[in-house]
Amino acid sequence: MTTTLRAESRQRSTKGALRQLRIQGRVPGVVYGKGLKAPSAIALDGKELSGLLRGHAHAVLQLEVPGSGNQSVLLTDIQRDKLSGQVLHVDFHQINLDEKIKAPVRVEVTGTSPGEKEGGLLTVVLHELEVECVARDLPESVTADISSLGFGENLTIGQLAFPSGVKAVQDEDTVVIAVLAPQKEITEDEAEASADAAEENAKHSDAAKAVETDA
Numbered sequence: 001m002t003t004t005l006r007a008e009s010r011q012r013s014t015k016g017a018l019r020q021l022r023i024q025g026r027v028p029g030v031v032y033g034k035g036l037k038a039p040s041a042i043a044l045d046g047k048e049l050s051g052l053l054r055g056h057a058h059a060v061l062q063l064e065v066p067g068s069g070n071q072s073v074l075l076t077d078i079q080r081d082k083l084s085g086q087v088l089h090v091d092f093h094q095i096n097l098d099e100k101i102k103a104p105v106r107v108e109v110t111g112t113s114p115g116e117k118e119g120g121l122l123t124v125v126l127h128e129l130e131v132e133c134v135a136r137d138l139p140e141s142v143t144a145d146i147s148s149l150g151f152g153e154n155l156t157i158g159q160l161a162f163p164s165g166v167k168a169v170q171d172e173d174t175v176v177i178a179v180l181a182p183q184k185e186i187t188e189d190e191a192e193a194s195a196d197a198a199e200e201n202a203k204h205s206d207a208a209k210a211v212e213t214d215a
Helices: 015-023 046-055 188-214
Strands: 003-009 026-032 040-045 061-065 069-080 087-094 100-110 121-124 128-134 141-145 154-156 175-180
Touching: 003 046, 015 026, 026 046, 026 069, 040 046, 040 061, 046 087, 100 175
Parallel strands: 003 061, 026 087, 100 141
Antiparallel strands: 003 040, 026 040, 061 069, 069 087, 100 128, 121 175, 154 175
16 A cells, blocks of 8 residues: 655745744655656655654655645655754655666564574564565565574575565575574673683783893
C-alpha cells in the first residue's frame, strides 16, 4: 500500500522564517528530480512526518502538494538537531515508478533463534540493506527469519528471501544477523592477575630500553 504524505508549497526562506516554521510544528523540505524545472520548496506537518519516519521511511511515497498534484518520491536525506534529535529539514527525490532504482530497505527480524535460547547473543549487524529494483516494486522491508539460527551461526544477505524482481546491492556473503557467544565476565582475581602481568611486561620493556640506551 502506497503511503500518501501531504505538503504545502513555500517560498525559499531566511533562517528566521525557517525557525518560525518549525515553531509552528512544520518541517521545511525540498523536492528534487529530473522532471522538475527547479527544486521545489515544501513544508510538512511535523507529527505526520514523524509517523512516516517510524514506519515507512524508505517506502515509495505519494507526495500531495495542493496546486501541484501528486508525485512519487523517495525520502533521501534527513537533517536532525544534534542534541534534541528534532527533524530540521528533509529532502525528497522525485522518481518514475517504472524506472530502476537503488534504495535502502529495513530488515525485519522474525522467529526465535534456537542459539539464543542456548545462551547465545543475538546480534543484528545490518538493520537495513540496499536493494535494486523497479521503483514500484520497492518493498518496505526484507524479512530475516532466524528460527533456524543456531549457536555460533549467522545469516547472510544471500540467505534472505527477496521479493520477485528485487535484488541486494551488497555482497551476498555479508552477514546480517549472528548468534555470538556471550562475553565472559572477568572476576576480580582475573582482573588483578591481568594487571600484574601488564605491570611485569612494562618492567621488562623498560629494562630492555635501558640496555639499548647503554649500548
